[in-house]
Amino acid sequence: MTMQANLLKKLEKARTEIFLKEPFLGYVLQQLDIVFTEKVSTAATDGLKIYFNHEYFKKLDGEQLKFILLHELMHVVLHHPSRMKGKEKQRFNIACDIVANDLLFHYGYTLKGMNVIYGKQFGISGVTQTAESIYRMLKGKVKTIVIHYSDLIITDHTETSANRIKSVVSQAIENGYNPDPHILKKRVLNINETKKKQRWTHLLHKYMKQKENDYNFDRTDHRYQDVLLPHYSSQNLVLNQAWFVVDVSGSISDEMLQTSYRAIRQTLQNVPNSDCEISFFSSEVTNPVKLCSLSKLKETFKSIKTTYGTNFKKIFEAMPTFYKGMLPSAVVIITDGRGYFPEKELALNVPVIWLITGNKKAPFGDSYALRV
């Protein structure tokens, strides 16, 4: 194996481990370029790319590399380089490092065998305080910090980089990879203003119902706890009888199928204990299958058979047969929009949400442009 291949293998291993443990940060990391350069002496970021000095990178062991990647990643998702504008660089860099490291310590990461700067050294908490407030607190104290390097790079493109990262973060969240709800989410969302953006799952909100008040002992699946949207969980809402119908006709790409899968998974995660069913359609519509778990969802996607032709009419023609006596509370159709749209009347007053990946808008119901 060449030296270069070895380095890439080490990097890939670290990235995979981060993705498995911190899916949100891992997702963002996958979208970033990692550059080897002699222009930095250790590691650094301009808010869009992560730079490593070759020799420095080689010396890091697996755990150290993970910590450094996560550290730079914190600078990226919290837009530290673009927030540096108009401030004393060294002091702000230290403030940002305190935030990054304290958050990582809080998440249980440590950096063995290397000197790091952290809040406790100054009686500061990087977990509860912002980089700006720490920056103010550090006034006059910086000179006492002997060993410190700068790892935040400001370029002419810093603003553009920040915007690019905002959209990567929004994508991550839309895909169901949410930042830790207690600390990081608040920080990231404040910066990204993602809250203001209408998410398609908000459309579903109209069709949710208060969960009946008969207490049962169903165990909540704590694995998904971190992706609960507070306003859903606090009100204990569920989605009753939603029918997902996924376009699997010949024009649908694998990426599109992935997007469909993620959209449904997001719903199941955000609105647990809901009663949802799934069908696939191309020239025919398959029998609805109950989505009792995420593994069931995965299983249904594995059994997809594609045929040609997209006629949305088929969905509405099949609906009364599939749902005799009780029509679904909402139909969510995920499609590229290439096909014939039926008359509104065929929907039998059942609300229809179209998640369309193309630029089309359905003639009735709610349309939402889904990004692939």
Ligand SMILES: [Zn+2]
């Ligand atoms: Zn740093």
